[in-house]
Amino acid sequence: MPGIEETDMNFTHMRGIVRAIAVVLSLAIPLVIAISSADARIGGGGSSGSRGSRTFSAPPSTTTAPGTAAPMNRTFTQPGSPGVGAPAAAGARGGFFNRPGLLGGLAAGFLGAGLLGMLFGGGMFSGLGGLSSILGLILQIGLIIIVVRLAMSWWQRRQTPAAAYAGGPDTGPAAAQSSFRSGMGFGLGSGSAPLEILPADYEAFERLLGEIQGAWSDEDIAKLNTLATPEMVSYFTKDLEQNKAQNDVNKTSNVKLLQGDLAEAWREGETDYASVAMRFSLVDKTLERGTGRLVAGSDTPIEATEVWTFARRRGANWELSAIQQTS
Template identity: 45%
Template structure:
């Protein structure tokens, strides 16, 4: 697996990872810079009904499929009703309940029939619940609202404003915040290239730091290091801004260019990548608590 990962030109990060609060498993609102975005693949956020809209409909679906009546619906219920009717007829004809005479035989047969019916109904219920669980795991696409605007003008919630004036939303993002996001693009990439754990730790959440540390460790084990240089932001859009308690979130799409190569740790030779400038587009989600600095909480590939 390490050899496969190192063979990719942009091997500094694998896939999409991190957390976006309650929106972790929802697709970000599309922008001009990032019309479509891959969902987060690795996250420590639990899948709940709050951050997984597909799960919201499961209780109603389960109630709709729940068998009714004394013995339930479907095949199991029909079978039990048939056994009961057949037993009564046999009793009237003088052959006992299902062929066994006496009250003891009646009680034993009813008990055995109920056990069998319960097992069958549980098996059928498990089969019916599997399609619902599978659909709940599928990411739900998000749709954009409001007009599209140029760099850093669209917040994915139908409101826009000129650069530097903030946004007409609960969680405002101002020009100073946008400038900080651009700085963090350079700082995080450069710190990752230097394998500067302290710098990464001060600019990322513990979750993102754990993923990056894992990848840096894999690079070291494979005898390579990732060198990223000449980073320049070309275009950026605000996808979403929102609040969760004391935390403020902002997801921004960034298209940037850089020189991204893998070098041998011993010889310093380029083993993958290209020294020419290449472009990449990613969505970075930043989070900050009240009176604290922004930190990188998720990266998603476009």
């Protein structure tokens, strides 16, 4: 009977949609939890700034940060800018579905063959006449994007060097900080040269870690302007304005460096760069502005591991140039 057949088809289609929702939620919920638990501290949950010609190249892994540093999601540097390596620029322009090799084939295969559509009964673009079919299509596209992003993350980890070029800790009276390992960084930047990092530089990096967190907590833009590049200060200013719009204030205190490794250091023209993996502890609290009511965080110290890149013009002081989250 036509009515029974139509009912069976609708039931089959709805069952496919339910399966799609279950798969999407199973992948999305861990991501939502990870995002919601991101710390409110300066740079928490995102990667911002510039690393000269290496902005689009991940810094080498280190003992402190053995995983992969996240790519920049906020940067003034453009892939086609002079000095940016051609391979990195080409990769950044390619996007999800224009990447060569594994990722391009994976994405094209999903879209071309309509794999998810066949798994849930029917082709990817079949039966778009009803609202439920359109919802199913949206869920399929969302699932494809999630799968491709996971594949991209795997590919980046595979392409990242296994270890940083770093020597053992300095010994003798000149050794400044046992928390850091010293060495010289070598990489693939265009027009760059290796740079030796001295104990005094490590002292500056640790001092900047604490002073920048303190200026952020005090919402002191003038102070941040003396500690970070104009690009980073623009991001901090925007984030602080967002906190004010939400009637929140983020307070960080008791910042303590626990371990640090030099990932790489190099010179480009008149500018020196040093990317340092740092594991540190701090108290991170978000309070309601005016009342001081605790919104998030606690008085219990937490630990974080990030890659901070510092830059300085010849003869000038180090400034924070980028913060990257680690996986």
